[in-house]
Amino acid sequence: MKRYLIMPALLLALSACNKVKVTPPSDFDVKASKINMTTKDTVYFSFSGNPDYITFYSGEPNHRYENRERLSAAPDSVILNFSTSTTAPSATTQPASLNNLAVLVSKDFNGGSDIASLQKATWTDISSRAKLATTTTAVASGNVHLEDQLNGSSPIYVAFRYLADMSTVNAVSRKWTVGPTPALTIRSFFKDTVNTMASNVNSAGLNNIISVANIDNSWNFANNSLTFNAPAIGSAKDEDWAISRPLVLNTIPSDYGQILKNATVKPTDFRYIFKKPGTYKVTFVAKNQDSENSAEVIKEFTFTITN
Known part of the structure:
Protein backbone atom coordinates (compact mmCIF):
# COMPACT_ATOMS: atom_id res chain seq x y z
CA MET A 1 0.00 0.00 0.00
CA LYS A 2 2.80 2.46 0.87
CA ARG A 3 4.40 2.34 -2.57
CA TYR A 4 1.11 3.41 -4.16
CA LEU A 5 0.86 6.42 -1.84
CA ILE A 6 4.42 7.50 -2.55
CA MET A 7 3.91 7.87 -6.32
CA PRO A 8 1.54 10.90 -6.24
CA ALA A 9 3.88 12.67 -3.83
CA LEU A 10 6.83 12.05 -6.15
CA LEU A 11 4.88 13.37 -9.13
CA LEU A 12 4.03 16.57 -7.27
CA ALA A 13 7.64 17.05 -6.27
CA LEU A 14 8.84 16.53 -9.84
CA SER A 15 6.21 18.96 -11.12
CA ALA A 16 7.40 21.61 -8.69
CA CYS A 17 11.01 21.06 -9.70
CA ASN A 18 10.20 21.28 -13.41
CA LYS A 19 8.16 24.47 -13.07
CA VAL A 20 9.96 27.28 -14.92
CA LYS A 21 10.20 30.57 -13.06
CA LEU A 71 -10.39 54.09 -9.76
CA SER A 72 -11.47 57.28 -8.00
CA ALA A 73 -10.59 60.97 -7.77
CA ALA A 74 -12.27 64.20 -6.71
CA PRO A 75 -14.06 65.67 -9.76
CA ASP A 76 -13.87 69.37 -10.59
CA SER A 77 -17.59 69.39 -11.32
CA VAL A 78 -20.55 67.03 -11.57
CA ILE A 79 -23.40 67.98 -13.88
CA LEU A 80 -26.88 66.57 -14.39
CA ASN A 81 -28.72 67.44 -17.60
CA PHE A 82 -32.21 66.38 -18.63
CA SER A 83 -35.29 67.64 -20.43
CA THR A 84 -38.95 67.86 -19.54
CA SER A 85 -42.25 68.49 -21.26
CA THR A 86 -45.67 68.88 -19.71
CA THR A 87 -49.34 69.61 -20.33
CA ALA A 88 -51.61 71.73 -18.17
CA PRO A 89 -54.63 74.02 -18.51
CA SER A 90 -53.25 77.57 -18.80
CA ALA A 91 -49.79 76.13 -18.37
CA THR A 92 -48.02 79.35 -19.30
CA THR A 93 -49.76 81.27 -16.50
CA GLN A 94 -49.72 78.56 -13.89
CA PRO A 95 -48.05 79.79 -10.67
CA ALA A 96 -44.78 78.09 -9.83
CA SER A 97 -46.29 77.02 -6.52
CA LEU A 98 -48.49 74.58 -8.39
CA ASN A 99 -45.56 72.93 -10.16
CA ASN A 100 -45.81 69.31 -9.03
CA LEU A 101 -42.55 67.89 -10.41
CA ALA A 102 -39.47 67.92 -8.19
CA VAL A 103 -35.88 66.72 -8.61
CA LEU A 104 -34.20 65.40 -5.48
CA VAL A 105 -30.91 63.82 -4.38
CA SER A 106 -30.12 61.52 -1.46
CA LYS A 107 -26.78 60.50 0.04
CA ASP A 108 -28.21 57.94 2.46
CA PHE A 109 -30.97 56.13 0.55
CA ASN A 110 -30.48 52.37 0.86
CA GLY A 111 -31.70 51.54 -2.66
CA GLY A 112 -34.84 49.80 -1.45
CA SER A 113 -38.10 49.68 -3.39
CA ASP A 114 -40.40 50.16 -0.40
CA ILE A 115 -41.97 53.27 1.12
CA ALA A 116 -40.15 52.79 4.44
CA SER A 117 -36.73 52.92 2.74
CA LEU A 118 -37.78 56.01 0.78
CA GLN A 119 -39.04 57.90 3.81
CA LYS A 120 -36.11 56.91 6.01
CA ALA A 121 -33.67 58.62 3.63
CA THR A 122 -32.77 62.31 3.63
CA TRP A 123 -33.66 63.98 0.32
CA THR A 124 -32.37 67.35 -0.90
CA ASP A 125 -34.66 69.21 -3.31
CA ILE A 126 -32.56 70.61 -6.19
CA SER A 127 -35.50 71.55 -8.44
CA SER A 128 -34.60 75.25 -8.33
CA ARG A 129 -31.32 74.49 -10.10
CA ALA A 130 -33.14 73.25 -13.21
CA LYS A 131 -35.37 74.84 -15.80
CA LEU A 132 -38.62 72.87 -16.12
CA ALA A 133 -41.10 72.89 -18.98
CA THR A 134 -44.37 74.82 -18.91
CA THR A 135 -45.81 73.47 -22.17
CA THR A 136 -45.65 70.41 -24.38
CA THR A 137 -42.42 71.74 -25.91
CA ALA A 138 -39.42 69.93 -24.44
CA VAL A 139 -37.18 72.20 -22.38
CA ALA A 140 -33.56 71.48 -21.47
CA SER A 141 -32.81 71.75 -17.76
CA GLY A 142 -29.50 73.52 -18.20
CA ASN A 143 -26.47 72.43 -16.19
CA VAL A 144 -27.61 71.18 -12.79
CA HIS A 145 -24.48 71.14 -10.61
CA LEU A 146 -24.10 68.37 -8.04
CA GLU A 147 -20.70 69.16 -6.52
CA ASP A 148 -22.32 69.76 -3.12
CA GLN A 149 -23.70 66.22 -3.29
CA LEU A 150 -20.29 64.50 -3.50
CA ASN A 151 -20.34 61.53 -1.16
CA GLY A 152 -16.80 60.14 -1.30
CA SER A 153 -16.83 56.57 -2.56
CA SER A 154 -20.43 56.11 -1.43
CA PRO A 155 -23.29 56.52 -3.91
CA ILE A 156 -25.95 59.15 -4.31
CA TYR A 157 -29.40 58.67 -5.81
CA VAL A 158 -31.27 61.06 -8.10
CA ALA A 159 -35.07 61.01 -8.05
CA PHE A 160 -37.99 62.61 -9.85
CA ARG A 161 -41.06 63.06 -7.66
CA TYR A 162 -44.61 63.77 -8.81
CA LEU A 163 -46.68 65.33 -6.02
CA ALA A 164 -50.21 66.64 -6.49
CA ASP A 165 -53.48 66.93 -4.59
CA MET A 166 -56.12 66.67 -7.29
CA SER A 167 -58.95 67.00 -4.77
CA THR A 168 -58.30 70.72 -4.14
CA VAL A 169 -60.06 73.54 -5.94
CA ASN A 170 -56.73 74.76 -7.36
CA ALA A 171 -55.85 71.36 -8.78
CA VAL A 172 -54.14 71.48 -12.18
CA SER A 173 -53.94 68.18 -14.03
CA ARG A 174 -50.46 67.80 -15.55
CA LYS A 175 -48.74 65.10 -17.54
CA TRP A 176 -44.94 65.10 -17.22
CA THR A 177 -42.28 63.52 -19.40
CA VAL A 178 -38.57 63.40 -18.56
CA GLY A 179 -36.54 62.82 -21.74
CA PRO A 180 -35.92 61.38 -24.22
CA THR A 181 -34.55 64.43 -26.09
CA PRO A 182 -32.38 66.12 -24.99
CA ALA A 183 -31.27 62.98 -23.18
CA LEU A 184 -30.66 62.76 -19.45
CA THR A 185 -26.94 62.69 -18.65
CA ILE A 186 -24.91 62.62 -15.44
CA ARG A 187 -21.21 63.40 -15.89
CA SER A 188 -18.24 63.92 -13.61
CA PHE A 189 -15.63 66.29 -15.03
CA PHE A 190 -11.98 65.81 -14.07
CA LYS A 191 -8.90 67.76 -15.14
CA ASP A 192 -8.09 65.49 -18.07
CA THR A 193 -11.16 63.34 -18.60
CA VAL A 194 -14.92 62.98 -18.23
CA ASN A 195 -16.77 60.03 -16.73
CA THR A 196 -20.31 59.67 -18.08
CA MET A 197 -22.26 57.79 -15.44
CA ALA A 198 -25.55 58.02 -17.33
CA SER A 199 -26.27 58.87 -20.95
CA ASN A 200 -30.07 58.51 -20.84
CA VAL A 201 -32.95 57.62 -18.53
CA ASN A 202 -32.28 53.91 -19.00
CA SER A 203 -28.60 53.95 -18.08
CA ALA A 204 -29.39 56.15 -15.08
CA GLY A 205 -31.48 53.22 -13.87
CA LEU A 206 -34.52 55.37 -13.08
CA ASN A 207 -36.74 52.32 -12.88
CA ASN A 208 -37.08 52.11 -9.09
CA ILE A 209 -40.70 53.29 -9.04
CA ILE A 210 -42.31 53.85 -5.64
CA SER A 211 -45.94 54.96 -5.22
CA VAL A 212 -46.46 56.56 -1.82
CA ALA A 213 -50.01 57.73 -2.46
CA ASN A 214 -52.58 56.60 -5.04
CA ILE A 215 -51.01 53.47 -6.51
CA ASP A 216 -53.43 53.67 -9.45
CA ASN A 217 -51.08 56.25 -10.98
CA SER A 218 -47.32 55.84 -11.29
CA TRP A 219 -44.31 56.68 -13.42
CA ASN A 220 -43.96 54.77 -16.68
CA PHE A 221 -40.34 53.87 -17.49
CA ALA A 222 -39.88 53.10 -21.21
CA ASN A 223 -38.08 54.19 -24.40
CA ASN A 224 -35.43 56.27 -22.63
CA SER A 225 -38.04 58.42 -20.93
CA LEU A 226 -40.14 58.71 -17.80
CA THR A 227 -43.80 59.62 -18.16
CA PHE A 228 -46.42 60.42 -15.54
CA ASN A 229 -49.92 60.66 -16.96
CA ALA A 230 -52.02 63.30 -15.25
CA PRO A 231 -54.76 62.00 -12.96
CA ALA A 232 -58.31 63.26 -13.20
CA ILE A 233 -59.26 66.39 -11.27
CA GLY A 234 -61.14 65.40 -8.14
CA SER A 235 -59.09 62.24 -7.63
CA ALA A 236 -56.97 61.42 -4.61
CA LYS A 237 -53.58 62.87 -3.72
CA ASP A 238 -50.64 61.51 -5.74
CA GLU A 239 -47.06 61.03 -4.62
CA ASP A 240 -44.90 58.94 -6.91
CA TRP A 241 -41.11 58.60 -7.16
CA ALA A 242 -38.74 57.39 -9.87
CA ILE A 243 -35.31 56.77 -8.34
CA SER A 244 -31.99 56.14 -10.07
CA ARG A 245 -29.49 53.38 -9.52
CA PRO A 246 -26.61 54.16 -7.11
CA LEU A 247 -24.23 56.72 -8.63
CA VAL A 248 -20.66 57.09 -7.31
CA LEU A 249 -19.63 60.57 -8.43
CA ASN A 250 -15.87 60.22 -7.87
CA THR A 251 -15.50 57.20 -10.15
CA ILE A 252 -12.90 57.82 -12.86
CA PRO A 253 -11.73 55.54 -15.68
Whole structure:
Protein backbone atom coordinates (compact mmCIF):
# COMPACT_ATOMS: atom_id res chain seq x y z
CA MET A 1 0.00 0.00 0.00
CA LYS A 2 2.80 2.46 0.87
CA ARG A 3 4.40 2.34 -2.57
CA TYR A 4 1.11 3.41 -4.16
CA LEU A 5 0.86 6.42 -1.84
CA ILE A 6 4.42 7.50 -2.55
CA MET A 7 3.91 7.87 -6.32
CA PRO A 8 1.54 10.90 -6.24
CA ALA A 9 3.88 12.67 -3.83
CA LEU A 10 6.83 12.05 -6.15
CA LEU A 11 4.88 13.37 -9.13
CA LEU A 12 4.03 16.57 -7.27
CA ALA A 13 7.64 17.05 -6.27
CA LEU A 14 8.84 16.53 -9.84
CA SER A 15 6.21 18.96 -11.12
CA ALA A 16 7.40 21.61 -8.69
CA CYS A 17 11.01 21.06 -9.70
CA ASN A 18 10.20 21.28 -13.41
CA LYS A 19 8.16 24.47 -13.07
CA VAL A 20 9.96 27.28 -14.92
CA LYS A 21 10.20 30.57 -13.06
CA VAL A 22 9.17 33.64 -15.04
CA THR A 23 12.07 36.08 -15.19
CA PRO A 24 11.91 39.77 -16.15
CA PRO A 25 13.08 40.64 -19.69
CA SER A 26 16.30 42.24 -18.44
CA ASP A 27 17.73 42.45 -21.97
CA PHE A 28 14.90 44.75 -23.09
CA ASP A 29 15.88 48.29 -24.02
CA VAL A 30 14.37 51.26 -25.86
CA LYS A 31 16.11 54.05 -27.72
CA ALA A 32 14.38 57.29 -28.79
CA SER A 33 15.49 59.30 -31.81
CA LYS A 34 15.02 62.54 -29.80
CA ILE A 35 13.24 63.83 -26.72
CA ASN A 36 12.98 67.55 -27.51
CA MET A 37 10.74 68.12 -30.51
CA THR A 38 7.73 69.92 -31.96
CA THR A 39 4.18 68.85 -32.69
CA LYS A 40 5.21 68.46 -36.33
CA ASP A 41 7.98 65.96 -35.57
CA THR A 42 7.88 62.19 -35.36
CA VAL A 43 9.80 60.35 -32.66
CA TYR A 44 11.20 56.93 -33.57
CA PHE A 45 11.64 54.27 -30.90
CA SER A 46 13.78 51.19 -31.50
CA PHE A 47 13.60 48.06 -29.34
CA SER A 48 16.10 45.41 -28.37
CA GLY A 49 15.41 42.21 -26.48
CA ASN A 50 12.43 39.91 -26.91
CA PRO A 51 9.84 40.26 -24.12
CA ASP A 52 6.45 38.59 -24.44
CA TYR A 53 4.63 41.93 -24.28
CA ILE A 54 5.44 45.62 -24.74
CA THR A 55 2.93 48.29 -23.66
CA PHE A 56 3.33 52.00 -24.44
CA TYR A 57 2.01 54.86 -22.27
CA SER A 58 2.42 58.22 -24.01
CA GLY A 59 1.99 60.33 -20.86
CA GLU A 60 -0.89 62.20 -22.48
CA PRO A 61 -4.31 62.49 -20.78
CA ASN A 62 -5.89 59.03 -20.30
CA HIS A 63 -2.56 57.36 -21.16
CA ARG A 64 -0.43 57.86 -18.04
CA TYR A 65 1.29 54.84 -16.52
CA GLU A 66 0.88 56.15 -12.97
CA ASN A 67 -2.92 56.22 -13.41
CA ARG A 68 -3.27 52.69 -14.75
CA GLU A 69 -4.88 51.44 -11.52
CA ARG A 70 -6.72 54.63 -10.58
CA LEU A 71 -10.39 54.09 -9.76
CA SER A 72 -11.47 57.28 -8.00
CA ALA A 73 -10.59 60.97 -7.77
CA ALA A 74 -12.27 64.20 -6.71
CA PRO A 75 -14.06 65.67 -9.76
CA ASP A 76 -13.87 69.37 -10.59
CA SER A 77 -17.59 69.39 -11.32
CA VAL A 78 -20.55 67.03 -11.57
CA ILE A 79 -23.40 67.98 -13.88
CA LEU A 80 -26.88 66.57 -14.39
CA ASN A 81 -28.72 67.44 -17.60
CA PHE A 82 -32.21 66.38 -18.63
CA SER A 83 -35.29 67.64 -20.43
CA THR A 84 -38.95 67.86 -19.54
CA SER A 85 -42.25 68.49 -21.26
CA THR A 86 -45.67 68.88 -19.71
CA THR A 87 -49.34 69.61 -20.33
CA ALA A 88 -51.61 71.73 -18.17
CA PRO A 89 -54.63 74.02 -18.51
CA SER A 90 -53.25 77.57 -18.80
CA ALA A 91 -49.79 76.13 -18.37
CA THR A 92 -48.02 79.35 -19.30
CA THR A 93 -49.76 81.27 -16.50
CA GLN A 94 -49.72 78.56 -13.89
CA PRO A 95 -48.05 79.79 -10.67
CA ALA A 96 -44.78 78.09 -9.83
CA SER A 97 -46.29 77.02 -6.52
CA LEU A 98 -48.49 74.58 -8.39
CA ASN A 99 -45.56 72.93 -10.16
CA ASN A 100 -45.81 69.31 -9.03
CA LEU A 101 -42.55 67.89 -10.41
CA ALA A 102 -39.47 67.92 -8.19
CA VAL A 103 -35.88 66.72 -8.61
CA LEU A 104 -34.20 65.40 -5.48
CA VAL A 105 -30.91 63.82 -4.38
CA SER A 106 -30.12 61.52 -1.46
CA LYS A 107 -26.78 60.50 0.04
CA ASP A 108 -28.21 57.94 2.46
CA PHE A 109 -30.97 56.13 0.55
CA ASN A 110 -30.48 52.37 0.86
CA GLY A 111 -31.70 51.54 -2.66
CA GLY A 112 -34.84 49.80 -1.45
CA SER A 113 -38.10 49.68 -3.39
CA ASP A 114 -40.40 50.16 -0.40
CA ILE A 115 -41.97 53.27 1.12
CA ALA A 116 -40.15 52.79 4.44
CA SER A 117 -36.73 52.92 2.74
CA LEU A 118 -37.78 56.01 0.78
CA GLN A 119 -39.04 57.90 3.81
CA LYS A 120 -36.11 56.91 6.01
CA ALA A 121 -33.67 58.62 3.63
CA THR A 122 -32.77 62.31 3.63
CA TRP A 123 -33.66 63.98 0.32
CA THR A 124 -32.37 67.35 -0.90
CA ASP A 125 -34.66 69.21 -3.31
CA ILE A 126 -32.56 70.61 -6.19
CA SER A 127 -35.50 71.55 -8.44
CA SER A 128 -34.60 75.25 -8.33
CA ARG A 129 -31.32 74.49 -10.10
CA ALA A 130 -33.14 73.25 -13.21
CA LYS A 131 -35.37 74.84 -15.80
CA LEU A 132 -38.62 72.87 -16.12
CA ALA A 133 -41.10 72.89 -18.98
CA THR A 134 -44.37 74.82 -18.91
CA THR A 135 -45.81 73.47 -22.17
CA THR A 136 -45.65 70.41 -24.38
CA THR A 137 -42.42 71.74 -25.91
CA ALA A 138 -39.42 69.93 -24.44
CA VAL A 139 -37.18 72.20 -22.38
CA ALA A 140 -33.56 71.48 -21.47
CA SER A 141 -32.81 71.75 -17.76
CA GLY A 142 -29.50 73.52 -18.20
CA ASN A 143 -26.47 72.43 -16.19
CA VAL A 144 -27.61 71.18 -12.79
CA HIS A 145 -24.48 71.14 -10.61
CA LEU A 146 -24.10 68.37 -8.04
CA GLU A 147 -20.70 69.16 -6.52
CA ASP A 148 -22.32 69.76 -3.12
CA GLN A 149 -23.70 66.22 -3.29
CA LEU A 150 -20.29 64.50 -3.50
CA ASN A 151 -20.34 61.53 -1.16
CA GLY A 152 -16.80 60.14 -1.30
CA SER A 153 -16.83 56.57 -2.56
CA SER A 154 -20.43 56.11 -1.43
CA PRO A 155 -23.29 56.52 -3.91
CA ILE A 156 -25.95 59.15 -4.31
CA TYR A 157 -29.40 58.67 -5.81
CA VAL A 158 -31.27 61.06 -8.10
CA ALA A 159 -35.07 61.01 -8.05
CA PHE A 160 -37.99 62.61 -9.85
CA ARG A 161 -41.06 63.06 -7.66
CA TYR A 162 -44.61 63.77 -8.81
CA LEU A 163 -46.68 65.33 -6.02
CA ALA A 164 -50.21 66.64 -6.49
CA ASP A 165 -53.48 66.93 -4.59
CA MET A 166 -56.12 66.67 -7.29
CA SER A 167 -58.95 67.00 -4.77
CA THR A 168 -58.30 70.72 -4.14
CA VAL A 169 -60.06 73.54 -5.94
CA ASN A 170 -56.73 74.76 -7.36
CA ALA A 171 -55.85 71.36 -8.78
CA VAL A 172 -54.14 71.48 -12.18
CA SER A 173 -53.94 68.18 -14.03
CA ARG A 174 -50.46 67.80 -15.55
CA LYS A 175 -48.74 65.10 -17.54
CA TRP A 176 -44.94 65.10 -17.22
CA THR A 177 -42.28 63.52 -19.40
CA VAL A 178 -38.57 63.40 -18.56
CA GLY A 179 -36.54 62.82 -21.74
CA PRO A 180 -35.92 61.38 -24.22
CA THR A 181 -34.55 64.43 -26.09
CA PRO A 182 -32.38 66.12 -24.99
CA ALA A 183 -31.27 62.98 -23.18
CA LEU A 184 -30.66 62.76 -19.45
CA THR A 185 -26.94 62.69 -18.65
CA ILE A 186 -24.91 62.62 -15.44
CA ARG A 187 -21.21 63.40 -15.89
CA SER A 188 -18.24 63.92 -13.61
CA PHE A 189 -15.63 66.29 -15.03
CA PHE A 190 -11.98 65.81 -14.07
CA LYS A 191 -8.90 67.76 -15.14
CA ASP A 192 -8.09 65.49 -18.07
CA THR A 193 -11.16 63.34 -18.60
CA VAL A 194 -14.92 62.98 -18.23
CA ASN A 195 -16.77 60.03 -16.73
CA THR A 196 -20.31 59.67 -18.08
CA MET A 197 -22.26 57.79 -15.44
CA ALA A 198 -25.55 58.02 -17.33
CA SER A 199 -26.27 58.87 -20.95
CA ASN A 200 -30.07 58.51 -20.84
CA VAL A 201 -32.95 57.62 -18.53
CA ASN A 202 -32.28 53.91 -19.00
CA SER A 203 -28.60 53.95 -18.08
CA ALA A 204 -29.39 56.15 -15.08
CA GLY A 205 -31.48 53.22 -13.87
CA LEU A 206 -34.52 55.37 -13.08
CA ASN A 207 -36.74 52.32 -12.88
CA ASN A 208 -37.08 52.11 -9.09
CA ILE A 209 -40.70 53.29 -9.04
CA ILE A 210 -42.31 53.85 -5.64
CA SER A 211 -45.94 54.96 -5.22
CA VAL A 212 -46.46 56.56 -1.82
CA ALA A 213 -50.01 57.73 -2.46
CA ASN A 214 -52.58 56.60 -5.04
CA ILE A 215 -51.01 53.47 -6.51
CA ASP A 216 -53.43 53.67 -9.45
CA ASN A 217 -51.08 56.25 -10.98
CA SER A 218 -47.32 55.84 -11.29
CA TRP A 219 -44.31 56.68 -13.42
CA ASN A 220 -43.96 54.77 -16.68
CA PHE A 221 -40.34 53.87 -17.49
CA ALA A 222 -39.88 53.10 -21.21
CA ASN A 223 -38.08 54.19 -24.40
CA ASN A 224 -35.43 56.27 -22.63
CA SER A 225 -38.04 58.42 -20.93
CA LEU A 226 -40.14 58.71 -17.80
CA THR A 227 -43.80 59.62 -18.16
CA PHE A 228 -46.42 60.42 -15.54
CA ASN A 229 -49.92 60.66 -16.96
CA ALA A 230 -52.02 63.30 -15.25
CA PRO A 231 -54.76 62.00 -12.96
CA ALA A 232 -58.31 63.26 -13.20
CA ILE A 233 -59.26 66.39 -11.27
CA GLY A 234 -61.14 65.40 -8.14
CA SER A 235 -59.09 62.24 -7.63
CA ALA A 236 -56.97 61.42 -4.61
CA LYS A 237 -53.58 62.87 -3.72
CA ASP A 238 -50.64 61.51 -5.74
CA GLU A 239 -47.06 61.03 -4.62
CA ASP A 240 -44.90 58.94 -6.91
CA TRP A 241 -41.11 58.60 -7.16
CA ALA A 242 -38.74 57.39 -9.87
CA ILE A 243 -35.31 56.77 -8.34
CA SER A 244 -31.99 56.14 -10.07
CA ARG A 245 -29.49 53.38 -9.52
CA PRO A 246 -26.61 54.16 -7.11
CA LEU A 247 -24.23 56.72 -8.63
CA VAL A 248 -20.66 57.09 -7.31
CA LEU A 249 -19.63 60.57 -8.43
CA ASN A 250 -15.87 60.22 -7.87
CA THR A 251 -15.50 57.20 -10.15
CA ILE A 252 -12.90 57.82 -12.86
CA PRO A 253 -11.73 55.54 -15.68
CA SER A 254 -8.27 54.02 -15.31
CA ASP A 255 -5.67 55.15 -17.83
CA TYR A 256 -4.56 52.60 -20.39
CA GLY A 257 -1.61 51.91 -22.64
CA GLN A 258 -1.19 50.78 -26.23
CA ILE A 259 -0.05 47.18 -26.64
CA LEU A 260 2.80 47.18 -29.15
CA LYS A 261 3.91 43.55 -28.86
CA ASN A 262 2.13 40.33 -27.99
CA ALA A 263 2.11 36.74 -29.23
CA THR A 264 1.10 37.79 -32.75
CA VAL A 265 2.54 41.31 -33.15
CA LYS A 266 6.34 41.64 -32.89
CA PRO A 267 7.61 45.09 -33.93
CA THR A 268 11.25 46.09 -33.77
CA ASP A 269 10.46 49.81 -33.80
CA PHE A 270 7.62 52.26 -33.21
CA ARG A 271 6.91 55.85 -34.21
CA TYR A 272 4.73 58.47 -32.52
CA ILE A 273 3.63 62.11 -32.89
CA PHE A 274 2.63 64.31 -29.95
CA LYS A 275 -0.21 66.56 -31.10
CA LYS A 276 -0.07 69.13 -28.29
CA PRO A 277 2.86 70.97 -26.68
CA GLY A 278 3.81 70.01 -23.14
CA THR A 279 6.03 67.78 -21.04
CA TYR A 280 5.22 64.08 -21.24
CA LYS A 281 6.48 61.15 -19.21
CA VAL A 282 6.60 58.24 -21.67
CA THR A 283 6.63 54.73 -20.23
CA PHE A 284 7.32 51.38 -21.88
CA VAL A 285 6.42 48.24 -19.93
CA ALA A 286 8.10 45.04 -21.14
CA LYS A 287 6.71 41.87 -19.62
CA ASN A 288 7.25 38.14 -19.66
CA GLN A 289 4.23 36.13 -18.63
CA ASP A 290 2.91 32.60 -18.33
CA SER A 291 -0.52 31.39 -17.26
CA GLU A 292 0.16 32.14 -13.59
CA ASN A 293 2.96 34.68 -13.18
CA SER A 294 4.57 37.69 -14.81
CA ALA A 295 7.71 39.80 -14.45
CA GLU A 296 8.36 43.17 -16.05
CA VAL A 297 10.92 45.84 -16.83
CA ILE A 298 10.02 49.54 -17.13
CA LYS A 299 11.74 52.12 -19.32
CA GLU A 300 10.87 55.84 -19.07
CA PHE A 301 11.58 59.01 -21.05
CA THR A 302 10.64 62.65 -20.48
CA PHE A 303 9.68 64.48 -23.68
CA THR A 304 9.42 68.24 -24.13
CA ILE A 305 7.12 69.19 -27.00
CA THR A 306 6.75 72.67 -28.47
CA ASN A 307 4.67 74.06 -31.33
